[in-house]
Amino acid sequence: MRHKNNDTLNTTFLAVLQPLARLFLRFGRGYREFSELSKAAFVAVAAKDYGVHGRPTNVSRIAAMTGLTRKEISRIRNRIDAGNAAATERATPLKEVISAWQTNSEFLDDNGCPAALPMSGERGSFQSLIKQYAGDIPEGAMRKELQRAGIVDMVNDSIRMPPSLPDNEQAEEELSDQLRTGPYLLLAALAHNESVFKDSDAWPLETIGHKSIRKSDVRRVRKLVSVRLRTATTNIADLLDAYGTLHNGEGADEPMVAVSAGVFYAEGPSVSD
Numbered sequence: 001m002r003h004k005n006n007d008t009l010n011t012t013f014l015a016v017l018q019p020l021a022r023l024f025l026r027f028g029r030g031y032r033e034f035s036e037l038s039k040a041a042f043v044a045v046a047a048k049d050y051g052v053h054g055r056p057t058n059v060s061r062i063a064a065m066t067g068l069t070r071k072e073i074s075r076i077r078n079r080i081d082a083g084n085a086a087a088t089e090r091a092t093p094l095k096e097v098i099s100a101w102q103t104n105s106e107f108l109d110d111n112g113c114p115a116a117l118p119m120s121g122e123r124g125s126f127q128s129l130i131k132q133y134a135g136d137i138p139e140g141a142m143r144k145e146l147q148r149a150g151i152v153d154m155v156n157d158s159i160r161m162p163p164s165l166p167d168n169e170q171a172e173e174e175l176s177d178q179l180r181t182g183p184y185l186l187l188a189a190l191a192h193n194e195s196v197f198k199d200s201d202a203w204p205l206e207t208i209g210h211k212s213i214r215k216s217d218v219r220r221v222r223k224l225v226s227v228r229l230r231t232a233t234t235n236i237a238d239l240l241d242a243y244g245t246l247h248n249g250e251g252a253d254e255p256m257v258a259v260s261a262g263v264f265y266a267e268g269p270s271v272s273d
Contacts, residue, residue, distance in 0.1 A: 027172060028149070030092035040085040042066045043076045049195075093134045094145055100133045101161060116160035126159050185260050204261075218267060225265050236261045 024034055046062040059070045059077075066073070079085050091099070101107045101114045106124050109115040117126045119139075130139045143159065146152040152159050189203045196202055213221055240259060 023175065027168060027175070028092065028095065030094075032090040032092065033088040036088040036090065037086065039066075039068060039072070040076050040080060043068065043073055044080055044085065047077070093137055094142070094149070096133045097129060097142060097146070098151060098161075101129060113163075114161040116155060116158045118158050181260065182262055182264060185262060222265065222267070229263050229265060232263055233261075 021034070024030065043062060043066065046065050047056040050057045050061065050065065057065075059073050062068070062073050063070050068076075076085075079087070101117075107115055107117060107129055115124070117124065117129065119125065120127045122128060126143070127139060130137070130142050134142050143152070146159075147154075152161055186205075189205050193202045193205060240261075
């Protein structure tokens with residue numbers, strides 16, 4: 001039995017999840033959405049990777065592996081089959097407050113827009129909004145979080161939502177592209193290499209690092225590494241392009257495989273620190 005306070009792999013998993021949590025919070029996603037997405041990921045992988053004779057794993061075995069109830073697994077599988085695995089129903093309290101402010105007539109002005117709300121009052125106030133939609137989160141904490149996100153302004157003794165809210169759509173699309181071509185593929189390579197039995201089937205994976213770079217040298221090291229990373233990726237791109245065009249017009253019926261490679265640079269403490 002593993003000692004709960006001395007689990008090296010869990011410590012590393014926790015460290016790996018922290019940058020992901022940082023990105024979730026940066027883009028307004030909280031634990032509720034993370035939980036829903038992670039459940040869907042566990043069910044999808046358990047069903048696909050551990051079936052017998054090419055058939056999906058049954059609900060009872062998925063429950064045994066993941067710790068989810070069979071009822072929950074059935075609900076999630078229905079979402080996966082319907083193509084809605086990435087759609088989450090439970091948002092953060094922050095999003096629920098914003099949505100109520102934009103849609104509930106109690107908090108709208110005569111034009112149907114979010115009204116400037118007095119801080120206190122039984123109805124049509126910020127106090128009423130938070131009481132109804134923020135759960136047990138205090139008014140002060142929610143106000144500060146709304147201000148931090150650039151969603152509200154304080155005007156005299158009232159709080160208002162500006163006509164236009166910050167638009168993260170482009171930033172979200174850019175981050176999605178970066179995650180798909182970087183961390184996702186790196187983790188996919190690690191998972192693949194743990195599942196194969198022959199070295200010839202393993203995907204190439206090389207990492208380097210050094211723990212003793214002086215702080216005064218970091219900026220110069222970063223610039224030099226950037227140049228070398230561009231050189232490395234250019235060389236690999238040339239190789240892939242060559243093989244991508246090597247058999248033009250030949251073997252049209254042969255299946256194609258997407259091949260990717262990437263390199264990265266990072267600064268900061270190691271996982272063990």
